Each structure stands twice: as C-alpha cells, then as structure tokens.
Amino acid sequence: MNPQCEVLVVGGGPGGSSCAGRLAQAGVDVLVIDRKTFPRDKICAGWVTPQVFEVLGLDPDEYGRDHVCQPITGFRTGLIGRDEIGTDYGRVVSYGIRRCEFDHFLLQRAGVPCILGEAVHDLRRDGSGWIVNDRIRASAIVGAGGHFCPVARGLGGREGDQIVTVAAQEIEFPLRPEDEPNVRLRGEIPELYFCQDLAGYGWCFRKGNYLNIGLGRLNSPGVAAHVQSFCRFLSERGKVCCELPDRFHGHAYRIYERIAPKLVDDGVLFIGDAAGLAYPQSGEGIRPAVESGLMAADVLAAASGDYRRQNLEPYAQRIVERFGMPRSGAISDRLPAAFLQFAAARLLLSRWFTRHVVLDRWFLHAETPALAAPPAPAPCGVT
Numbered sequence: 399m400n401p402q403c404e405v406l407v408v409g410g411g412p413g414g415s416s417c418a419g420r421l422a423q424a425g426v427d428v429l430v431i432d433r434k435t436f437p438r439d440k441i442c443a444g445w446v447t448p449q450v451f452e453v454l455g456l457d458p459d460e461y462g463r464d465h466v467c468q469p470i471t472g473f474r475t476g477l478i479g480r481d482e483i484g485t486d487y488g489r490v491v492s493y494g495i496r497r498c499e500f501d502h503f504l505l506q507r508a509g510v511p512c513i514l515g516e517a518v519h520d521l522r523r524d525g526s527g528w529i530v531n532d533r534i535r536a537s538a539i540v541g542a543g544g545h546f547c548p549v550a551r552g553l554g555g556r557e558g559d560q561i562v563t564v565a566a567q568e569i570e571f572p573l574r575p576e577d578e579p580n581v582r583l584r585g586e587i588p589e590l591y592f593c594q595d596l597a598g599y600g601w602c603f604r605k606g607n608y609l610n611i612g613l614g615r616l617n618s619p620g621v622a623a624h625v626q627s628f629c630r631f632l633s634e635r636g637k638v639c640c641e642l643p644d645r646f647h648g649h650a651y652r653i654y655e656r657i658a659p660k661l662v663d664d665g666v667l668f669i670g671d672a673a674g675l676a677y678p679q680s681g682e683g684i685r686p687a688v689e690s691g692l693m694a695a696d697v698l699a700a701a702s703g704d705y706r707r708q709n710l711e712p713y714a715q716r717i718v719e720r721f722g723m724p725r726s727g728a729i730s731d732r733l734p735a736a737f738l739q740f741a742a743a744r745l746l747l748s749r750w751f752t753r754h755v756v757l758d759r760w761f762l763h764a765e766t767p768a769l770a771a772p773p774a775p776a777p778c779g780v781t
C-alpha cells in the first residue's frame with residue numbers, strides 16, 4: 399500500500415526529527431523519510447550548546463547515561479601556529495555528543511513513523527498536495543534534508559550567487575590504550591585554532607574516549623591542505639601525536655549570512671541546513687536546525703490543513719525574528735585583510751576578547767536563551 403500522510407518530513411537529522419516530533423505532539427499525521435538507515439553518521443564535531451538540550455526538554459545527565467555526552471567547562475584558543483590561551487568557566491557551558499548516537503536517539507524519541515533507507519528522488523505537485531517518489535502522498539512537505547536536501551534543490555531553495563558555504567573536513571575515532579600517552583587533550587577543554595587568514599578554524603575535541611579533529615573554511619577550495627597543516631601544528635605542539643586510523647571526511651554547508659534564504663512556498667517549508675541557517679561565526683548548525691524544526695512544526699500545526707504559502711509565511715517571519723536579517727556584507731569584508739590579521743593576532747591573545755566575544759558571543763550564544771515555548775496558536779486568517 400502506498401503511504402499517505404498530512405506532512406512528510408524529508409530528512410531525519412536533528413531538524414527533521416524535532417519538527418516531526420512536535421507535529422506528532424500536535425496531533426498532525428506525520429511521516430519522516432531519510433535516505434539512510436539509522437543509526438547513521440554525520441560529519442560533525444558534535445558540539446552542542448545547552449540551549450539545544452533545554453529546548454528539546456532533554457536532561458544531559460540522563461542522555462549521558464547511555465551515550466557519549468562530554469561536559470565542556472573551558473577552551474583553549476588561538477591562531478594556528480601562534481600562542482594559545484585558556485579560558486576556564488568553572489562550570490559546564492556545552493557538551494560533546496556523537497552524531498551517530500544523538501541523531502538516532504532524537505529520531506527514536508520523536509516516536510513517528512519513518513521510511514528509512516529510501517532517498518527522495520522525485521517530487522511533484524498534485525493539486526494542493528505532493529506526490530513523492532511516485533508513491534508517497536502528502537499535503538505538505540518539510541525540506542529537512544541538510545545541505546543536499548532534494549526538496550530545497552528541486553524548489554529553488556538554494557539559488558543566489560552570494561551563498562556562503564563552509565567546506566569542512568573531519569575525523570572521529572575511538573582512542574586505543576596505546577594512543578593515550580600521545581594525546582594531550584582534556585575532554586572538558588576543547589581546543590579551537592583559527593586559520594591565520596581568519597577564513598576558518600580547526601578544532602580538536604576529545605569526547606569521552608573519542609577524538610574528533612576537523613577544520614572548516616568559508617568559500618575556500620583546497621581545505622585538505624589546511625587540514626594537513628593543522629594536523630602538523632597539533633603534532634608539533636604535542637597535542638595529538640598518534641597515527642590517525644582513517645582519512646578525513648569532507649562535507650559542505652551554508653551559513654546564514656549574506657542572503658535571505660527561501661524558507662516557504664505553497665505546501666513546503668525548509669529548515670536547518672536545507673535553509674542554510676547555521677550560525678555564521680561558529681558554523682554551529684544543530685541548534686538552528688532544531689529551533690527551525692520546532693518553529694516550522696508550530697506554523698504547520700496552526701495552518702490546520704491549509705498549507706498555502708500565506709499560512710506558512712509566519713515561519714519565515716519567526717526565523718528572521720530569531721536569527722536576524724541576513725547581512726548584506728560584513729564589515730570585515732570592507733577592511734584590508736592585512737589589518738584584520740594583525741588585529742586578530744592580538745585580539746585572540748586578549749583574555750577578555752576571547753571570553754566575551756569569541757566564546758560567549760560567537761560560539762556559545764550565551765546571550766540568546768533557549769527558544770521559548772510556542773505562542774498560543776492564532777486562528778488561521780486565510781482570505
């Protein structure tokens with residue numbers, strides 16, 4: 399029998415599962431489809447801010463009983479190849495998770511029916527609804543398929559020549575007992591080092607018994623060479639001197655900066671990486687994916703089955719209220735590169751700047767509380 403649902407969520411990552419779970423709670427008939435079977439891995443450092451746990455109503459201690467959930471209490475930071483400094487918060491300010499565990503847990507917790515191991519390859523409108531892969535009928539679709547979301551690609555959610563993309567490479571592996579003497583890193587103190595041209599940063603992050611190393615750069619080809627020089631730096635500093643058991647894996651994604659992403663159309667919304675919502679300074683994308691998923695679900699539920707564009711527009715408004723208007727050009731774009739590098743080398747050695755600007759503002763979003771509970775559903779004012 400061909401599946402049929404009210405809302406089809408394409409992608410079961412943190413955005414898709416959060417959206418689907420909230421829709422199910424609101425009594426909406428929802429189905430998730432993902433091209434992968436779960437548990438599946440996702441290229442990611444796996445750093446999650448506490449606001450993510452809070453908005454999901456998830457207790458990190460409870461989650462950590464059966465999964466890797468590394469508390470983070472400070473950071474070491476600097477420019478690659480230069481001096482570094484430590485910032486100690488003396489309390490837990492973030493967590494390190496493994497995406498293969500976290501995403502699987504969230505999808506199971508959503509408790510919704512799923513079609514796993516089937517990619518969406520065909521999507522067409524059918525009256526006011528959709529037919530997907532020639533067999534699945536849905537009244538509305540949520541594009542939650544990440545950077546390569548087939549819904550966003552098919553419906554023009556990825557247009558624009560000013561799109562800013564992060565190209566990144568990462569490796570995550572369990573440490574063997576013989577590696578221990580060759581790895582000088584503390585789990586609660588991840589290390590972040592910016593590229594000297596400030597176009598990106600590398601991280602080195604121990605989560606329980608797992609080590610995650612990676613580097614991401616904005617709009618930059620040749621990321622592999624930067625990864626190699628980062629690894630040399632880590633080895634020269636005596637931080638990671640063990641042999642890496644595998645090659646680095648690459649992935650790309652957009653950040654929310656230069657252009658207003660397409661967020662809604664008739665019968666469709668885009669969330670998370672499919673909408674390019676990752677934070678521009680840190681590249682953190684799990685929180686925007688979860689928050690946008692929840693906001694999308696609330697708007698869909700309030701549309702009461704009439705998914706015309708005008709009923710879905712409140713989602714686009716909420717995204718702008720939450721994440722701000724995309725910037726048309728950063729101030730840093732207008733300053734000479736040599737000046738920026740000179741200033742950055744000094745600022746990154748300032749304890750005040752590192753703590754209050756780099757970490758609190760750019761990486762922890764300490765000033766932005768977890769997403770509040772949804773407003774009471776407004777009557778659907780369709781004319």
Ligand SMILES: Cc1cc2nc3c(=O)[nH]c(=O)nc-3n(C[C@H](O)[C@H](O)[C@H](O)COP(=O)(O)OP(=O)(O)OC[C@H]3O[C@@H](n4cnc5c(N)ncnc54)[C@H](O)[C@@H]3O)c2cc1C
Pocket residue numbers: 408409410411412413414431432433434440441442443444445446516517518519542543544545546547548566567568612614649650651669670671672676681682683684685687
């Ligand atoms: C190297 C790297 C490091 C990162 N580190 C961090 C970090 O530490 N913290 C952080 O917050 N963010 C980090 N990010 C960003 C973060 O991984 C993403 O922003 C986040 O995963 C977005 O969630 P999502 O649910 O939108 O998409 P995803 O997590 O990408 O999920 C999309 C899902 O859609 C499925 N899918 C794709 N195509 C199809 C199809 N055709 N049919 C059906 N299903 C499909 C995929 O299988 C996948 O399960 C990092 C990214 C990279 C590349």
